[in-house]
Amino acid sequence: MSMNVVVCVKQIPDPAAPPALDPGTNNLARTGKLILDDSDAYGVEMALQLVDAAGGGEVTLVSMAPNGETSGLRTALAMGAAKAILVSDEALAGTDALGTAKVLAAAIRRAEPNLVLAATESSDGYTGTTPVQVAELLGFPSVTFAKKVEISGDSVSVERQTEAGYDEVSSPLPAVVTVTAGVVEPRYPSFKGIMAAKSKPVETLTVADLGLDAGQVGATGARQEITGVADAEARGAGEIVVDEGDGAQRIIAFLEQLKVL
Amino acid sequence: MSIDKIWVLAEVADGKPITASLELISHATTLAATVEAVAFGDATASVAATLGEYGATKVHDIGDLAGALPGVPVASAIAAAVGSGSGPDAILFPATYDGRDIAGRLSVKLDRPVLTNVVGLVAGDGGLTTQHAIFGGTQVASARFTGDGPGIFVIRAKSFPAEPKGAAAAEVVAAPAPDAGPTNAARVIARHVEERTGPKLDEADVVVSGGRGLGEKDQYSMIEELAGLLHGAPGASRAIVDAGWVPYAYQVGQTGKTVKPTVYLACGISGATQHMVGMKNSKNIVAINKDQDAPIFSVADLGIVGDVHKVVPKLIEAIKARG
Ligand SMILES: Cc1cc2nc3c(=O)[nH]c(=O)nc-3n(C[C@H](O)[C@H](O)[C@H](O)COP(=O)(O)OP(=O)(O)OC[C@H]3O[C@@H](n4cnc5c(N)ncnc54)[C@H](O)[C@@H]3O)c2cc1C
Ligand SMILES: Cc1cc2nc3c(=O)[nH]c(=O)nc-3n(C[C@H](O)[C@H](O)[C@H](O)COP(=O)(O)OP(=O)(O)OC[C@H]3O[C@@H](n4cnc5c(N)ncnc54)[C@H](O)[C@@H]3O)c2cc1C
Numbered sequence: 001m002s003m004n005v006v007v008c009v010k011q012i013p014d015p016a017a018p019p020a021l022d023p024g025t026n027n028l029a030r031t032g033k034l035i036l037d038d039s040d041a042y043g044v045e046m047a048l049q050l051v052d053a054a055g056g057g058e059v060t061l062v063s064m065a066p067n068g069e070t071s072g073l074r075t076a077l078a079m080g081a082a083k084a085i086l087v088s089d090e091a092l093a094g095t096d097a098l099g100t101a102k103v104l105a106a107a108i109r110r111a112e113p114n115l116v117l118a119a120t121e122s123s124d125g126y127t128g129t130t131p132v133q134v135a136e137l138l139g140f141p142s143v144t145f146a147k148k149v150e151i152s153g154d155s156v157s158v159e160r161q162t163e164a165g166y167d168e169v170s171s172p173l174p175a176v177v178t179v180t181a182g183v184v185e186p187r188y189p190s191f192k193g194i195m196a197a198k199s200k201p202v203e204t205l206t207v208a209d210l211g212l213d214a215g216q217v218g219a220t221g222a223r224q225e226i227t228g229v230a231d232a233e234a235r236g237a238g239e240i241v242v243d244e245g246d247g248a249q250r251i252i253a254f255l256e257q258l259k260v261l
Numbered sequence: 262m263s264i265d266k267i268w269v270l271a272e273v274a275d276g277k278p279i280t281a282s283l284e285l286i287s288h289a290t291t292l293a294a295t296v297e298a299v300a301f302g303d304a305t306a307s308v309a310a311t312l313g314e315y316g317a318t319k320v321h322d323i324g325d326l327a328g329a330l331p332g333v334p335v336a337s338a339i340a341a342a343v344g345s346g347s348g349p350d351a352i353l354f355p356a357t358y359d360g361r362d363i364a365g366r367l368s369v370k371l372d373r374p375v376l377t378n379v380v381g382l383v384a385g386d387g388g389l390t391t392q393h394a395i396f397g398g399t400q401v402a403s404a405r406f407t408g409d410g411p412g413i414f415v416i417r418a419k420s421f422p423a424e425p426k427g428a429a430a431a432e433v434v435a436a437p438a439p440d441a442g443p444t445n446a447a448r449v450i451a452r453h454v455e456e457r458t459g460p461k462l463d464e465a466d467v468v469v470s471g472g473r474g475l476g477e478k479d480q481y482s483m484i485e486e487l488a489g490l491l492h493g494a495p496g497a498s499r500a501i502v503d504a505g506w507v508p509y510a511y512q513v514g515q516t517g518k519t520v521k522p523t524v525y526l527a528c529g530i531s532g533a534t535q536h537m538v539g540m541k542n543s544k545n546i547v548a549i550n551k552d553q554d555a556p557i558f559s560v561a562d563l564g565i566v567g568d569v570h571k572v573v574p575k576l577i578e579a580i581k582a583r584g
Contacts, residue, residue, distance in 0.1 A: 020394055026402070094275065098374045121516065127377040129415070132332060132365030141447040142332065143359055147509075157450075161509055162358060163274060165455035169330065169448035181503055223408035224374050227390060232401050235541055235560045240553070243567025248575035251526075251547055254563045258545060259582065260467055261523055 003057035005047040006111050007081065008118040008131065009040040012064040012074030013215040015123050025219070026226035027094050029122060034065060036072035039119035041186035042179050044076045047117050049057060049184060050151055058082035060111045064092065064103050070202055077197035078189030084202045085110065094219030095152055098127070101133030103217060106206050106210035108138065115156060116176040120145050135176035143169050147183055264389060268339070268349040270360055271298040271320065272314055278308050280464055281355035281418040288421035289353060292384045297349070298431060301326055301335050306433055313431035315423060319437035332362030333445040334438035339363075340370040341439050351389055351412040351553060353382075364415050364502045376404055377415040378489060388412065396513075397534020398541055418463055419521045419542070437537035455508065460494050461509065463493055467493025468522045468543070470513055472536075473548060474529020478506040483573050484528060490580045496520065498530045514539035531571045532557025537572045549573065 012036035013019065020029045047059040061076050061084035085107045086109035092103065108116055118139070121128035131180045148159035148165060151173075158177055160171045171177075189197070207214055215221060243251060255261040267289040271282045280297070289296040298312045301323040309320050323338045342348045352367070354360035356378065368375045381392030381401075389412060393402045406412045462468065469491065471484035481501070488495040496518070497511040513520055513533040525543035530536060532548070532555055540546070541560050548561040549572050558564040565572055 003344070021395075021402075059479065071344055079514050096374045096571070097377070098368050098372075101369070126515065127375065127415075129365040129368065129375050129377055130363050132362050136333075136366050136369035136444065139442075140363070141330075141444055143330065143447050144332075144362055148517075160358075162452070165453040167449045167453070168451040169447055170450050172443070175447070180509065182505070198349050220372060224376060224404055224406050226404045227404050228403045229395075230401050231404075232394065232398055237559050237562070238562035239562065240558050240564035240566065241566050242553070243549075243572055247565040247567045247572040250563065250565060251549075251572070251576055252579055254545075254547060255491075255524065258524060261583070 001054045001056065001141045003051050003115065004111065004113045005050055005057065005114045006060050006062050006108050006113040007040065007043045007047045007076070008116065008134070009044065009061050009063050009072060009076050010122045011035065011063055011069050012122065012124045014035045019124070021229060025094060026229060034069045034072055034095070036075040037119065039181060040076070041079070042181055042183050043079060043117040043119055044079050045184045045186040046149055046179055048080045048151065054151060056082055060082040061111070062079050062087065062104055062107045062111070063087070064100055066074065066093070068204060071126035073202060075189060077200045079187055082194060083200055086202055086204045087207070088204055089206045089212065091214045091218045094189040094222055095217050096135065096222040096224055097127045097130045097215040098133055099221045101130050102212060103207070103210065104130070105137035106132045106212055107205065108134065114173045115151070115198050116140070116174070118176065118178050120178045120180050131176055131178045138176070140174050141171045142175050142178070143171055144178045146179045147178050149177055149179065149183065264350045264384060266295040266297065266349040267293040267301050268297050268352045268356045269317065270335070270352070270363060271300040271308065271317070272288070272355060272357060272359060273300060273302050273304050273308055276304055276307065278311050279355065279357070280423055281357065283311070283357070283423035284355045284357060284418065284421045286312065286315040286317050287423045288382065290426065292382065292389065293350070294307070299323065299335070299339060299436070309432060309433050310430040313429050314425045314427060316426050316428060317431045320433050322430045322433050323436050323438050328448045329445055330362065330447045330449065330576060332366045333441045335363045336366035336370055337441045338438040341365055342436065343371060349411055352497045353413065354413070356415050356417045361415055364413050368413055370427045371410055371413070373413055374406070375413045375415060376406065378418045379414050379416040382414065382416065389414070392540055398538040399534070417519050428533045446476040456508070459489060459492070462494040462496055462513070463518045463520055465494035465524045466489040467526070468496045468513070468520050468540075469493055469526045469542070470496035470498065470530060471528050472498035472530030473500040475501070478504075480570070481506050481578055483577065487526070487573060487577055490577065493522070498536050505580050527557050528573055530557055531555050532560070576579065
């Protein structure tokens with residue numbers, strides 16, 4: 001059997017660097033090099049394992065990012081994905097989750113996948129709505145919060161995280177599945193993989209290439225606006241004491257005062 | 262756009278509406294004249310009294326989903342109501358597994374964006390303005406919808422108090438989901454419930470959380486023991502969830518639960534911004550960390566610079582000794 005899996009991979013500013021908003025637009029500042037969102041490394045690994053288990057097919061990456069950015073895509077290609085579709089266009093600045101989903105869905109359609117994987121939420125915007133919006137646009141069923149994914153025939157079986165534990169869910173393919181951290185352990189790209197990634201195909205598309213109307217995406221398509229940003233009320237530090245063997249007693253006294261004890 | 266009617270997704274678990282939904286109904290009554298609930302499952306009739314008590318006058322009952330995941334059928338039912346002109350001006354979803362799915366599906370069906378990770382919602386001249394905690398809760402961004410059509414909001418738990426108003430039971434009206442075709446093909450085959458005792462993490466009055474400073478998985482048992490003695494719930498940082506020491510349901514923070522207990526006790530947790538955004542609105546915070554420069558101390562009402570392996574066992578002994 002052949003499994004063609006699309007993985008949505010977001011390329012984001014390094015989370016270790018302090019984030020900032022662009023004071024002019026209130027959009028997240030996306031200057032400097034972007035990297036592969038850690039959350040998406042799980043989807044890439046899952047896809048590689050599913051294609052392996054099926055004994056055929058390939059993994060295609062789909063990403064929307066500014067300035068023709070490919071460094072995060074190269075990381076995922078180095079892990080073993082076959083090729084990538086990148087949508088990059090100035091018209092996309094200020095796109096919200098729904099606009100992002102319209103772009104991703106149009107790009108994914110070109111790859112004709114059996115399965116689409118994404119993370120449950122990204123590390124920078126973390127709305128967590130994009131993949132389900134993609135599924136609805138594609139007319140696919142979706143299963144979110146997967147902690148285990150298996151393909152059997154033409155359906156996908158998922159262990160879906162719930163408040164109480166997990167549900168076993170089955171869906172016919174094609175489908176969209178979002179994975180949690182911990183669904184699989186992502187591999188580190190090998191040296192060979194890194195070298196091979198340099199020559200793997202990355203197709204770069206614009207909004208017009210996808211047949212989308214520029215008014216549906218970007219800041220105009222967003223139909224929501226940030227009206228202000230303010231500092232949150234700071235919480236002052238209280239009493240900090242070094243434990244001299246009396247730490248537990250200090251906590252007991254504090255809890256007594258609160259009538260918790 | 263004036264806000265006259267608000268709908269709230271009322272999720273039901275263990276035969277009761279979840280607290281996050283009651284918080285939204287409660288708050289919605291301060292924003293709009295008419296507040297109605299939308300519910301699915303086979304227990305709607307039995308929760309109508311509680312929904313009414315918190316301020317919902319009607320429950321639109323989508324009914325049993327016959328094993329389907331809620332996203333598609335519930336969104337289809339809401340979209341049908343909006344299409345027929347009987348829909349609301351705003352729809353509030355709790356930020357739960359299913360709430361987010363339904364909001365995402367509905368967003369495409371109505372071609373309206375979603376405002377997510379909302380922690381505050383206020384009425385103004387131009388409709389509703391949201392507040393979002395950004396950058397680990399150090400800043401608050403305000404946002405609002407432009408354009409026509411109902412606003413779709415996904416709101417984090419504990420953003421508002423849930424206050425019963427003592428009103429009459431909500432009227433139950435059937436709102437069956439239209440057939441959504443193949444998009445609605447995912448089915449729940451079996452449900453697995455993990456045993457847990459004590460209060461729920463996001464409802465507990467005391468939360469005792471452990472982090473990587475515990476050193477190893479086995480040490481987490483002292484967090485559970487302490488939480489038990491304090492009639493509270495055990496929680497965790499993402500570091501030890503990712504390490505597989507405890508299930509994801511224990512995680513506090515940006516990608517986990519928001520908690521607001523009377524006391525939050527952080528043991529061996531550094532206080533990364535993504536952790537703090539989930540707990541820094543606790544009424545009282547106690548931290549135990551061996552590093553006096555750990556960021557968690559910047560929000561602690563009582564900070565103990567010390568070794569969790571010494572302080573926590575002594576604490577357990579002392580509480581047990583009180584009987
Ligand atoms: C602090 C903050 C708050 C925001 N709040 C809102 C809001 O309330 N509503 C709103 O509509 N927008 C909001 N946005 C904008 C939103 O984050 C962006 O529109 C973004 O392009 C898509 O959403 P996400 O990162 O939240 O995706 P999520 O839905 O969290 O992403 C889930 C997964 O989808 C895939 N994915 C998402 N984006 C891409 C991409 N560009 N390329 C490839 N795969 C992708 C990845 O697998 C990702 O892990 C916010 C942004 C910020 C920085
Ligand atoms: C997009 C994103 C989302 C995230 N979401 C979350 C989230 O929801 N929740 C969350 O918690 N994290 C989240 N994180 C991870 C977060 O950034 C931190 O990595 C994590 O919170 C660290 O966990 P920790 O405090 O247990 O571990 P560490 O940061 O390693 O801290 C361990 C602490 O223990 C102390 N210690 C060590 N030994 C002892 C001892 N014997 N006695 C006392 N103290 C000791 C150390 O001094 C240190 O301060 C997220 C990260 C990203 C990028």
